[in-house]
Amino acid sequence: MPPAGNRPRRRKSGGKAWDGRFREPTDPLVEAFSNSLESDLEMAEQDIRGSIAHVHALERAGLLKRSEAGRITSGLRRVEREIRDGRFRSRPADEDVHMAVERRLTEMVGPVGGKVHTGRSRNDQVATDLRLWLRDQIDGTLADLAALERSLLRRARSDLGVVVPGYTHLQRAQPVLLSHHWLAYAEMLERDRSRLVDARRRVNVLPLGAGALSGAGFRLNRRAVARELEFDEVSENSLDAVSDRDFVVEFLSAAALIAAHLSRLSEEIVLWSSQEFGFLLLPDAFATGSSMMPQKKNPDVAELVRGRTGKVYGALVSVLTTLKGLPLAYNRDLQEDKPPLFDATRSVRACLAVLARMLPRLSVDAGRMREAAGGFSLATELADYLVERGMPFREAHAVVGRIVSDCLDQGRELCDLGTADLRSFSELFEPAARRRLSVDAAIARRSLVGGTAQSNVERRIAELEAALAPARRKRRRTR
Ligand code: ARG
Numbered sequence: 286m287p288p289a290g291n292r293p294r295r296r297k298s299g300g301k302a303w304d305g306r307f308r309e310p311t312d313p314l315v316e317a318f319s320n321s322l323e324s325d326l327e328m329a330e331q332d333i334r335g336s337i338a339h340v341h342a343l344e345r346a347g348l349l350k351r352s353e354a355g356r357i358t359s360g361l362r363r364v365e366r367e368i369r370d371g372r373f374r375s376r377p378a379d380e381d382v383h384m385a386v387e388r389r390l391t392e393m394v395g396p397v398g399g400k401v402h403t404g405r406s407r408n409d410q411v412a413t414d415l416r417l418w419l420r421d422q423i424d425g426t427l428a429d430l431a432a433l434e435r436s437l438l439r440r441a442r443s444d445l446g447v448v449v450p451g452y453t454h455l456q457r458a459q460p461v462l463l464s465h466h467w468l469a470y471a472e473m474l475e476r477d478r479s480r481l482v483d484a485r486r487r488v489n490v491l492p493l494g495a496g497a498l499s500g501a502g503f504r505l506n507r508r509a510v511a512r513e514l515e516f517d518e519v520s521e522n523s524l525d526a527v528s529d530r531d532f533v534v535e536f537l538s539a540a541a542l543i544a545a546h547l548s549r550l551s552e553e554i555v556l557w558s559s560q561e562f563g564f565l566l567l568p569d570a571f572a573t574g575s576s577m578m579p580q581k582k583n584p585d586v587a588e589l590v591r592g593r594t595g596k597v598y599g600a601l602v603s604v605l606t607t608l609k610g611l612p613l614a615y616n617r618d619l620q621e622d623k624p625p626l627f628d629a630t631r632s633v634r635a636c637l638a639v640l641a642r643m644l645p646r647l648s649v650d651a652g653r654m655r656e657a658a659g660g661f662s663l664a665t666e667l668a669d670y671l672v673e674r675g676m677p678f679r680e681a682h683a684v685v686g687r688i689v690s691d692c693l694d695q696g697r698e699l700c701d702l703g704t705a706d707l708r709s710f711s712e713l714f715e716p717a718a719r720r721r722l723s724v725d726a727a728i729a730r731r732s733l734v735g736g737t738a739q740s741n742v743e744r745r746i747a748e749l750e751a752a753l754a755p756a757r758r759k760r761r762r763t764r
Contacts, residue, residue, distance in 0.1 A: 321382075326368065346506070387401060449658055601629075604621075
């Protein structure tokens with residue numbers, strides 16, 4: 286210890302909210318370096334909600350008089366209004382949202398404000414805030430997913446009867462209904478929703494009461510706090526409660542898959558709206574021009590959705606990496622979870638919203654799609670015809686392969702072939718075989734569960750519409 290004369294003088298307002306332990310103010314560079322207020326003000330509402338529930342717990346435990354609890358909660362509500370209305374002014378020493386709120390509260394209500402942090406640490410506080418925030422965002426994302434799914438289902442209904450080539454390797458493969466194509470994305474979103482519902486169960490656990498790491502030193506009724514904040518459970522281990530962010534990772538991995546799905550859909554919108562495909566026409570309100578080339582109409586919305594996938598994946602990897610190697614319990618590294626989580630959540634939700642709005646406005650060139658769907662994409666139909674007449678599939682595949690190759694040599698299409706032409710490849714061909722060379726017949730035959738036949742597609746649209754209906758009701762309830 287330096288001799289008394291050399292000791293830095295205690296500064297009353299050294300910038301630290303509790304400067305008993307410290308003899309010099311925080312270095313301004315450190316203050317700026319460690320400050321997270323700009324990002325975590327995002328959780329101000331949750332922070333205050335959590336604090337009010339904590340005040341009620343303190344009151345129930347006899348640690349706050351009723352009048353004190355009343356003054357603190359009304360002060361907290363005033364701070365909340367200030368923040369909401371943009372009247373809140375932060376100070377450099379407001380290291381994070383928790384300290385900013387408490388500092389302002391104490392300015393408003395006086396020293397009694399200093400009682401709000403009884404039996405609590407910012408460690409269990411931030412974990413609580415983050416879980417509350419994420420729970421709200423999951424509910425919002427579920428609603429956004431449902432809205433996009435509804436857009437897809439409406440498209441699937443209105444595009445019934447439109448035929449499009451189905452692709453593998455981006456080569457025309459077999460015809461499918463455009464509605465079936467839209468429904469493929471609806472199925473992806475269904476799974477995305479169920480992943481979020483599942484992740485939400487593990488998000489919705491109350492950490493408050495864990496204290497800094499070992500549990501609060503007062504007998505607070507955690508179950509009552511959980512009830513007030515609508516948590517389903519209370520955390521069972523204080524060390525775990527303040528230090529794990531696996532629930533963030535789970536959400537981000539679900540978000541990464543949503544981004545992947547949206548990116549695939551966007552990629553198709555980019556391709557299909559190109560002059561090469563010419564399947565889709567973008568609404569002017571959702572396209573942009575070029576600063577140099579007057580003829581251009583660019584699918585920027587779809588490209589940006591595709592492009593934002595990178596930051597969502599990045600957020601997942603960022604948080605996973607932050608967690609790796611952290612000893613129990615809380616470490617300040619954990620502060621780094623929020624910016625990527627907030628950013629990724631905002632991105633995914635914005636992408637869902639813009640696609641839901643754009644999809645109904647796409648115009649489809651059904652003629653061009655149908656034209657592209659036929660031709661050699663019907664080769665499998667001929668092979669199936671031979672199989673029905675007893676030929677082993679491998680042999681039928683080879684026979685039709687020779688027919689295709691012959692057609693290509695002669696510049697003919699399958700539908701140009703007469704029965705005699707077909708019979709020169711196999712005696713099993715009868716006149717009825719030519720009827721199989723129709724896009725509609727090919728689609729109609731695929732009526733098994735999961736196939737592209739219209740009956741099947743219509744049934745699935747109805748099922749998915751019904752699955753979405755209760756989600757809509759639930760949302761209204763929670764508002
Ligand atoms: N801003 C911090 C975070 O986001 C809050 C917890 C700070 N706790 C601490 N012991 N420094 O993680």
